[in-house]
Amino acid sequence: MEMLPRSVRAIFIMVALCAMSAPGIAATPLSYLRSHGAHADPVKTLTWALLVLSIVVVLVITGLVVWGIARSTADQGDVISREGNGLRFVTAGLTLTVIALLGSVVWTMVVLARVGSPPAEPKLTLDINGRQWWWRVRYESDEPGRVFVTANELHIPVGEPVRIKLSSLDVIHSFWVPALAGKTDTVPGQVNTTWIEADAPGVYFGQCAEFCGAQHAHMGLRIVAEPRDKFEAWLREQIAPAAQPNDAVAAAGQETFARRCAACHAVRGTKAGGILGPDLSHLASRATLAAGTIPNTAGHLSAWIADPQHFKPGTRMPAVPLTGSELEQVRAYLATLN
Numbered sequence: 001m002e003m004l005p006r007s008v009r010a011i012f013i014m015v016a017l018c019a020m021s022a023p024g025i026a027a028t029p030l031s032y033l034r035s036h037g038a039h040a041d042p043v044k045t046l047t048w049a050l051l052v053l054s055i056v057v058v059l060v061i062t063g064l065v066v067w068g069i070a071r072s073t074a075d076q077g078d079v080i081s082r083e084g085n086g087l088r089f090v091t092a093g094l095t096l097t098v099i100a101l102l103g104s105v106v107w108t109m110v111v112l113a114r115v116g117s118p119p120a121e122p123k124l125t126l127d128i129n130g131r132q133w134w135w136r137v138r139y140e141s142d143e144p145g146r147v148f149v150t151a152n153e154l155h156i157p158v159g160e161p162v163r164i165k166l167s168s169l170d171v172i173h174s175f176w177v178p179a180l181a182g183k184t185d186t187v188p189g190q191v192n193t194t195w196i197e198a199d200a201p202g203v204y205f206g207q208c209a210e211f212c213g214a215q216h217a218h219m220g221l222r223i224v225a226e227p228r229d230k231f232e233a234w235l236r237e238q239i240a241p242a243a244q245p246n247d248a249v250a251a252a253g254q255e256t257f258a259r260r261c262a263a264c265h266a267v268r269g270t271k272a273g274g275i276l277g278p279d280l281s282h283l284a285s286r287a288t289l290a291a292g293t294i295p296n297t298a299g300h301l302s303a304w305i306a307d308p309q310h311f312k313p314g315t316r317m318p319a320v321p322l323t324g325s326e327l328e329q330v331r332a333y334l335a336t337l338n
């Protein structure tokens with residue numbers, strides 16, 4: 001290494017650092033270098049191809065530049081000599097460039113056409129509305145009894161395409177579940193459509209991918225893909241009205257909730273019918289609170305109700321003044337909503 005010029009050593013070190021960070025990138029839940037479905041697979045293959053092509057181009061150009069520098073240093077400052085008028089280099093360079101770029105364009109067009117519509121007509125349609133800073137999810141159906149609203153965590157059947165209708169209540173957001181599909185913006189006043197399909201059971205993470213204000217980074221989405229029968233069981237539980245409180249503390253919590261929280265939140269089957277905030281009919285069945293910001297545990301739930309601004313500064317949810325016992329009643333009530 002000591003014999004090499006400093007610039008060449010710097011290039012070696014940069015390539016080594018990139019190589020070391022690659023496995024770390026692949027292990028992150030939002031990695032777009034792995035895919036799990038008919039929408040994401042062709043995009044992933046194209047991504048890898050373009051990535052490899054770009055790396056090869058950088059290496060070839062870097063190699064030529066280093067070779068040129070080394071030669072001019074060896075020749076005591078002479079520039080690289082050109083045989084003839086040097087046109088051969090230009091012709092070869094242009095030909096290679098045109099082949100690479102044209103190939104990339106054609107491949108991209110083919111992939112876009114392939115992922116533009118699902119391979120089969122989706123049986124399930126979700127109406128997803130982006131809001132500062134959470135996702136309202138409405139399961140659509142021809143049967144009114146199968147229509148319901150939830151938030152931030154949605155379940156889909158494995159191996160089936162699901163149509164996603166995207167809209168926004170306030171500003172532009174972007175629906176992005178990297179393992180299942182590329183980004184699609186949610187734009188106020190218009191409906192964009194995309195589709196997802198998961199080919200293996202599991203939890204797939206999504207994230208708002210368009211800067212939308214202070215809590216853009218805390219606008220996560222969990223997609224749980226599961227076999228049809230498990231999905232149907234989940235759907236039946238979600239459709240059902242909220243559970244009724246089974247003890248005195250939770251019953252008092254239901255009353256407090258109706259007085260203090262129901263202007264924004266709905267709990268189906270009760271007096272609470274607000275539509276500004278997430279529907280909480282089955283809050284206890286969700287793994288996280290505040291659009292993936294904190295886990296849905298008793299401690300976090302109490303802390304979130306007591307001071308939402310601490311966890312998500314700027315969130316539309318205010319800290320509603322509650323006494324200690326009222327807070328505990330509301331928490332106990334929400335914990336029954338499974």
Ligand code: CUA
Binds near residue numbers: 131174208213216217
């Ligand atoms: Cu919503 Cu960024």
